[in-house]
Amino acid sequence: MRVAIIGAGIVGLATAHALLDRGHEVVLVEPGAKQGRPTDGNAGWIAHTDVMPLASPKAWRNLPRWLMDPLGPLTIRPGYLPHLAPWLARFLLASSPARIKASIGAIRSINAEALPAWRSLLSSLALDGHLRENGILSVWRHRADFLRSQDIIERQRGFGIGAEILQPQELAKLEPALHDVEAAVLYPDACHVSDPAVLAADLLRLALERGAMLVGAHASRIELQDGAIRVHTDGSCPALGVDQVVVAAGIWSRALAAQLGDRIPLHTERGYNATYPKGTFGIGRPIMFEGEGFVTTPLDTGDRVGGAVEFAGIEAAPNHSRTDAMVQRLTRFLPHLKSEPAAKRWMGFRPSIPDSLPVIGPAGKDRRVIYAFGHGHYGLTQAAVTAQMVAGIIEGRPGSVDESPFSAQRF
Numbered sequence: 001m002r003v004a005i006i007g008a009g010i011v012g013l014a015t016a017h018a019l020l021d022r023g024h025e026v027v028l029v030e031p032g033a034k035q036g037r038p039t040d041g042n043a044g045w046i047a048h049t050d051v052m053p054l055a056s057p058k059a060w061r062n063l064p065r066w067l068m069d070p071l072g073p074l075t076i077r078p079g080y081l082p083h084l085a086p087w088l089a090r091f092l093l094a095s096s097p098a099r100i101k102a103s104i105g106a107i108r109s110i111n112a113e114a115l116p117a118w119r120s121l122l123s124s125l126a127l128d129g130h131l132r133e134n135g136i137l138s139v140w141r142h143r144a145d146f147l148r149s150q151d152i153i154e155r156q157r158g159f160g161i162g163a164e165i166l167q168p169q170e171l172a173k174l175e176p177a178l179h180d181v182e183a184a185v186l187y188p189d190a191c192h193v194s195d196p197a198v199l200a201a202d203l204l205r206l207a208l209e210r211g212a213m214l215v216g217a218h219a220s221r222i223e224l225q226d227g228a229i230r231v232h233t234d235g236s237c238p239a240l241g242v243d244q245v246v247v248a249a250g251i252w253s254r255a256l257a258a259q260l261g262d263r264i265p266l267h268t269e270r271g272y273n274a275t276y277p278k279g280t281f282g283i284g285r286p287i288m289f290e291g292e293g294f295v296t297t298p299l300d301t302g303d304r305v306g307g308a309v310e311f312a313g314i315e316a317a318p319n320h321s322r323t324d325a326m327v328q329r330l331t332r333f334l335p336h337l338k339s340e341p342a343a344k345r346w347m348g349f350r351p352s353i354p355d356s357l358p359v360i361g362p363a364g365k366d367r368r369v370i371y372a373f374g375h376g377h378y379g380l381t382q383a384a385v386t387a388q389m390v391a392g393i394i395e396g397r398p399g400s401v402d403e404s405p406f407s408a409q410r411f
């Protein structure tokens with residue numbers, strides 16, 4: 001089949017390889033990495049050990065404190081509130097115990113396949129060298145907060161996820177640069193990638209070498225016809241005739257889905273980061289600073305601190321006081337950072353759905369259009385498994401992950 005993939009972010013790229021593996025003809029429609037696409041600036045975690053949706057008791061516990069602080073881990077710009085209200089209403093609904101349980105089950109089902117899918121994709125392309133397998137740490141400033149998180153750890157263990165509670169001396173040995181931490185858990189099986197932008201660039205290069213075609217334009221419209229589908233672009237190239245279309249344009253997918261009659265509650269949780277020269281932090285593995293709303297990653301290309309959730313849409317300019325505030329909070333844990341010069345700052349658009357589940361499945365009007373977007377905080381983690389699911393849907397061969405919780409018709 002000839003398949004157009006709209007968007008060559010991490011999800012589109014992984015999908016391109018899954019389809020090339022199965023002998024399909026692939027056309028990537030991509031205007032050239034949009035400013036703020038999260039594929040390039042994310043934290044690089046393959047966080048398959050995470051199981052909680054954003055609408056979780058953990059988030060609600062921290063929410064009042066976070067919302068009080070305009071530069072804290074979670075902010076809603078007042079002017080954006082009216083646009084966000086329907087999304088927030090769905091977020092509230094997704095917070096009922098039954099819905100949280102359903103989201104956890106679905107997140108686990110897809111995350112359980114995430115690392116095997118990445119391993120298989122990377123090894124088939126001889127890109128295994130991108131995986132860094134040093135585990136991931138969660139740390140708490142106060143033991144009382146750690147004790148309140150026991151339910152999550154128990155739940156993870158119930159799923160067979162390794163979670164080792166570290167004694168202070170074990171933590172000091174593992175990460176001697178860390179200060180002001182009273183509790184820590186090591187997830188030995190979690191991992192990260194060398195650098196997400198470099199990985200994406202390699203995947204694009206290899207997709208083209210394997211025969212994928214690249215159309216350097218915005219897809220502006222998907223026209224459904226009986227015999228074929230036509231993808232119109234805003235470039236000078238004529239409309240593309242294809243058998244199937246995959247919409248993998250991150251936050252920009254919403255408008256394309258709306259044209260086909262699917263109103264998807266997709267908004268962006270804007271995230272920020274600062275990247276320092278490699279080795280600045282003096283840490284050996286990714287760290288989640290629980291309750292602080294940021295993580296750090298020792299990427300091959302630099303040490304990155306990233307996180308924060310800001311609801312302000314895609315048009316508003318970045319507010320890097322937020323990045324500075326995050327760095328300021330990090331100096332509590334890494335005091336030597338105070339004397340470091342300014343880092344490279346970045347803001348990007350997580351494509352987020354209120355129940356923290358991506359949309360993976362056919363459009364309402366026509367099964368020849370497959371959606372693959374809305375991965376929120378886990379798009380890198382879930383890209384390779386999403387690609388396998390999309391390939392299975394296109395070929396009518398369901399895989400091991402139940403697709404129903406990810407359907408576009410669930411809203």
Ligand SMILES: Cc1cc2nc3c(=O)[nH]c(=O)nc-3n(C[C@H](O)[C@H](O)[C@H](O)COP(=O)(O)OP(=O)(O)OC[C@H]3O[C@@H](n4cnc5c(N)ncnc54)[C@H](O)[C@@H]3O)c2cc1C
Pocket residue numbers: 006007008009010011012029030031032033034036037038039040041042043044045046047217218219220248249250251252253270271272273306307348349350351372373374375376377378379380381382
């Ligand atoms: C601060 C931060 C940290 C994060 N950390 C992690 C992490 O550690 N682990 C993890 O798993 N996830 C993480 N994420 C989330 C992850 O980065 C995203 O979920 C993921 O990158 C989404 O990928 P995507 O391919 O769906 O979308 P995008 O990266 O947005 O790519 C979409 C592509 O579509 C193209 N496009 C847009 N419109 C059109 C159009 N009309 N026609 C053609 N092409 C179009 C864009 O140019 C872009 O290339 C993080 C996000 C942020 C912001």
